[in-house]
Amino acid sequence: MKRPYQKPTILKLQVGFLREKKSSLSRMVRQEIDGVPVAELAEKFGSPLFVFSEKRLREQFRYLKRLFEGHYPRVEFSWSYKTNYLDAICRIFHQEGATAEVVSNFEYEKARRLGVPGDQIVFNGPYKPKEILRQAVLEGARINVDSLDEILDLEEIARETGEKLRIGLRVNMDTGIYPRWDRFGFNLESGEVLNVARRIAAGGRLEVVGLHCHQGTFILEPEAYGRAAEKLVDLSQKLENDFGWTIEYLDLGGGFPSRNRLKGLYLPPEVAVPPLSEYAEKIARALLTRLPAGDYPLLILETGRALVDEAGFLITTVRALKRLPDGRRAYILDAGVNLLFTAFWYHFRVEVEREIPGPPEPCVLYGPLCMNIDVVEESALLPPLARGTRLVLSPVGAYNVTQWMQFITYRPRVVLVTENGNAEVIREAETLEDIVRREKIPEHLK
Amino acid sequence: MKLKRLAISEEGFVFDPETGNSYTVNETGLLILKKLREGLSLEEIAEIMNEEYGISREEALRDIQDFLEAMARFGLWEEKYG
Numbered sequence: 071m072k073r074p075y076q077k078p079t080i081l082k083l084q085v086g087f088l089r090e091k092k093s094s095l096s097r098m099v100r101q102e103i104d105g106v107p108v109a110e111l112a113e114k115f116g117s118p119l120f121v122f123s124e125k126r127l128r129e130q131f132r133y134l135k136r137l138f139e140g141h142y143p144r145v146e147f148s149w150s151y152k153t154n155y156l157d158a159i160c161r162i163f164h165q166e167g168a169t170a171e172v173v174s175n176f177e178y179e180k181a182r183r184l185g186v187p188g189d190q191i192v193f194n195g196p197y198k199p200k201e202i203l204r205q206a207v208l209e210g211a212r213i214n215v216d217s218l219d220e221i222l223d224l225e226e227i228a229r230e231t232g233e234k235l236r237i238g239l240r241v242n243m244d245t246g247i248y249p250r251w252d253r254f255g256f257n258l259e260s261g262e263v264l265n266v267a268r269r270i271a272a273g274g275r276l277e278v279v280g281l282h283c284h285q286g287t288f289i290l291e292p293e294a295y296g297r298a299a300e301k302l303v304d305l306s307q308k309l310e311n312d313f314g315w316t317i318e319y320l321d322l323g324g325g326f327p328s329r330n331r332l333k334g335l336y337l338p339p340e341v342a343v344p345p346l347s348e349y350a351e352k353i354a355r356a357l358l359t360r361l362p363a364g365d366y367p368l369l370i371l372e373t374g375r376a377l378v379d380e381a382g383f384l385i386t387t388v389r390a391l392k393r394l395p396d397g398r399r400a401y402i403l404d405a406g407v408n409l410l411f412t413a414f415w416y417h418f419r420v421e422v423e424r425e426i427p428g429p430p431e432p433c434v435l436y437g438p439l440c441m442n443i444d445v446v447e448e449s450a451l452l453p454p455l456a457r458g459t460r461l462v463l464s465p466v467g468a469y470n471v472t473q474w475m476q477f478i479t480y481r482p483r484v485v486l487v488t489e490n491g492n493a494e495v496i497r498e499a500e501t502l503e504d505i506v507r508r509e510k511i512p513e514h515l516k
Numbered sequence: 517m518k519l520k521r522l523a524i525s526e527e528g529f530v531f532d533p534e535t536g537n538s539y540t541v542n543e544t545g546l547l548i549l550k551k552l553r554e555g556l557s558l559e560e561i562a563e564i565m566n567e568e569y570g571i572s573r574e575e576a577l578r579d580i581q582d583f584l585e586a587m588a589r590f591g592l593w594e595e596k597y598g
């Protein structure tokens with residue numbers, strides 16, 4: 071029996087290919103998502119198509135919840151709406167016990183419409199319009215204040231209601247990571263937080279009951295959370311001593327990474343991304359060693375991407391083939407950066423719907439937009455693909471179906487593969503009517 | 517000759533210390549590189565490929581030449597074979 075023959079090939083390795091050689095070659099084929107064939111999904115619902123796995127969503131939520139509850143007695147997950155606010159996705163997390171974390175009037179209203187009670191909402195963000203802020207106060211939402219002006223707004227609302235309002239303070243601090251998100255909330259090291267606390271205490275209308283710190287997103291240093299937790303505990307003790315408040319919750323925000331490949335990172339995510347258990351350990355250790363035994367404030371986590379990213383896939387189809395002047399192959403896909411906002415920061419895993427013969431070659435994946443920026447992947451390593459071949463990009467569950475844009479073309483369907491293997495549409499494709507409905511033509515142009 | 521300076525691993529990684537560039541070759545490419553280093557002629561290598569994989573000597577020779585052309589484009593192959 072002769073060995074199967076492959077034509078000899080030599081490929082120059084770019085830094086990027088070296089890194090992914092193993093993982094990308096061994097995982098290049100994806101025929102199904104949770105048992106539903108990719109071909110069937112595309113034929114039935116069209117291409118491009120976002121596909122979410124209910125199983126993965128629930129499993130990841132339960133995993134994280136168990137993980138943190140195994141380390142600290144009082145934990146609440148608050149689903150970060152901006153990461154993915156499709157109703158069906160939010161419903162799944164709410165069913166699993168998550169509250170809602172919102173950062174705008176739209177998100178607040180969307181959570182309420184979905185049936186989330188006000189007191190199950192964490193309201194963050196640098197601009198909370200007065201009307202929605204008032205509604206949130208009246209409905210008992212947890213409000214984490216971002217600026218002094220918001221404190222003034224809240225004091226005014228407190229005057230109207232005649233009651234002392236319970237608020238949280240968003241704090242930014244040095245936890246040893248870069249970039250530092252120091253534009254949100256009040257700075258710890260400069261003493262700003264304490265000045266603001268004095269100002270609040272003197273006003274007499276507000277009471278601080280919570281502290282919030284969201285350091286950023288895709289944070290690869292578990293220890294940064296340990297430091298944040300330590301600093302929040304120290305601050306809460308100081309506030310309790312100096313002002314007589316009781317800090318009921320410490321909110322460490324979101325920012326845990328998913329197994330995605332951040333651009334500029336040399337190592338594959340399996341190596342570069344620490345396991346989430348390390349985050350849980352660092353946070354719990356910091357809290358438990360500093361807090362007096364038995365006096366455990368609620369730990370709130372606003373985890374977004376780590377819960378949803380890996381549950382989302384995008385099926386897209388090769389619509390045209392090109393050869394670039396430098397000799398590289400290029401493919402034009404029917405999904406571009408209009409749908410994949412996160413392509414600007416991450417290299418997705420690119421899988422082909424079936425085994426394709428031929429050696430992997432460096433190639434570029436372009437979207438369908440007539441815009442030079444529309445590059446989905448500048449350095450994929452794929453066998454020669456024929457027109458009509460379907461690709462599956464992942465993980466794309468976080469921030470794409472919220473930050474996508476209606477630009478040049480329509481946005482496609484989103485389906486959910488349910489736990490018993492059915493595919494259900496959770497967002498219909500856009501139509502021309504959807505887009506023009508809000509437009510008006512002035513009389514003289516008719 | 518250039519070929520002698522290349523670091524070639526069993527997994528098919530090829531490193532050119534002169535330029536710092538790395539390459540990867542598949543199993544067949546690796547076989548050709550190794551046999552060239554051992555000083556075998558293209559015809560002898562084609563013979564081995566015929567035995568190993570059952571392809572014709574003509575096809576093997578064509579593929580070897582194609583492979584060497586790709587090597588030449590990367591500046592890894594300079595010699596002219598007649």
Ligand SMILES: Cc1ncc(COP(=O)(O)O)c(C=O)c1O
Nearest residue numbers: 150284287324325372373374375
């Ligand atoms: C206040 C706040 N909480 C939570 C999140 C969710 O972050 P991630 O998706 O990185 O977990 C964000 C994202 O920017 C945020 O701004």
